[in-house]
Amino acid sequence: MPSPPQDIVRMLLEHGSLVNSPFYEGGTLLTGAIKWRSVNSDLTIRSLLVQYGWQPDPEFPRPNGLVDSFVGETAEYCVQSDSLEDLHYFLSLGAQIGRPIRNVNNVNTLFISEHVKGCDIPIYFAWNVFCVPQPKTNKCDKNKWIERILALQALGHDINILDCVIGYEGDEDQYELEYCTALDCVLFIAKYLSESPPCSCNLDENPHVEHYAPKAAYLLAVASVLEGLGALVLPREHVIKQIWRIREYEFQ
Numbered sequence: 253m254p255s256p257p258q259d260i261v262r263m264l265l266e267h268g269s270l271v272n273s274p275f276y277e278g279g280t281l282l283t284g285a286i287k288w289r290s291v292n293s294d295l296t297i298r299s300l301l302v303q304y305g306w307q308p309d310p311e312f313p314r315p316n317g318l319v320d321s322f323v324g325e326t327a328e329y330c331v332q333s334d335s336l337e338d339l340h341y342f343l344s345l346g347a348q349i350g351r352p353i354r355n356v357n358n359v360n361t362l363f364i365s366e367h368v369k370g371c372d373i374p375i376y377f378a379w380n381v382f383c384v385p386q387p388k389t390n391k392c393d394k395n396k397w398i399e400r401i402l403a404l405q406a407l408g409h410d411i412n413i414l415d416c417v418i419g420y421e422g423d424e425d426q427y428e429l430e431y432c433t434a435l436d437c438v439l440f441i442a443k444y445l446s447e448s449p450p451c452s453c454n455l456d457e458n459p460h461v462e463h464y465a466p467k468a469a470y471l472l473a474v475a476s477v478l479e480g481l482g483a484l485v486l487p488r489e490h491v492i493k494q495i496w497r498i499r500e501y502e503f504q
Contacts, residue, residue: 261297265304272310298338308347314359318495321358324351328384331400334393339403349381349407353415354431362417362427362496365444366503375444376427377501378417381409382483383434385474390466392473401481411483417491429491435475435483442471445503467503 265271309323326347330339343349352358365374379385381404405411416437419429432440446468475483 261300265300271301271304271306298341302345308342308345311358317357319358320497321352321355321360323348323358324381325361327381328379331381331404332384332386334386334396334400336399336403343407349404349409350413350415351378351380353378353417356492356494359495359497361499362429363499363501366500374421375441376417376419376421376429376498377437377441379437380413380416380434382411383416383438383474383478385471390470392470392477394473394477397474397477398481401478405481411478411481412486414486414489418488419491427491427496430488431491432488433484433486435478436485436488438471438475438478439485442468442475445471464503 308326309321311323312320314320326342327339327349330336330342339347351360353360360378362376362378364376382401401411412433412435414431414433416432416434417429418432418437418440419427421427445464
């Protein structure tokens with residue numbers, strides 16, 4: 253019989269696995285624990301990580317003075333997994349809502365749209381806690397989205413703060429990026445996905461491009477919920493030059 257996941261995690265931690273390492277896909281080991289909780293309602297792995305020294309929203313200074321920051325990502329993973337209980341628990345341990353996205357000394361996560369053969373116009377984006385979507389689903393549960401947004405607003409957070417990032421790759425490996433609201437971010441990505449084709453792609457070479465349409469519809473449904481709760485598209489602000497931690501995002 254295979255060992256339970258919590259026993260495997262315990263064994264790894266007992267043998268020195270770095271509970272706060274930033275080099276795991278998606279952040280630290282906590283990311284997987286939150287996803288595991290959302291599927292299995294099991295507190296064991298979460299408790300193990302905290303027991304072995306997990307820190308919410310870790311930061312890792314670089315020799316050049318920059319800081320690899322994961323501040324705000326714990327809260328995003330919680331709402332992404334529809335786990336407000338986890339959100340309140342990690343907030344009690346010091347997790348923060350909102351990334352320090354405007355601090356030029358921080359290296360924050362910036363997503364690039366998944367590579368599609370023949371597509372030469374990828375987009376770049378960074379969600380915030382109000383609009384980060386659930387992965388691997390195209391069904392918008394409006395009641396859960398409303399519950400999420402109302403909970404965040406009850407904690408005093410502004411649905412129209414300009415701390416999302418959207419844009420394209422510019423000249424000389426630079427990025428043409430802008431700060432925007434959650435609603436603007438969702439609409440920007442939905443528009444990109446709903447174009448036929450979504451970029452300069454050849455549909456004969458890319459028959460799977462059709463799978464973007466349901467995701468675009470999902471994001472438009474999310475946008476409708478955001479608008480119903482006061483979300484606005486406000487004037488964007490240009491992002492000054494800074495370093496990013498680039499990760500590919502696969503729209504499923």
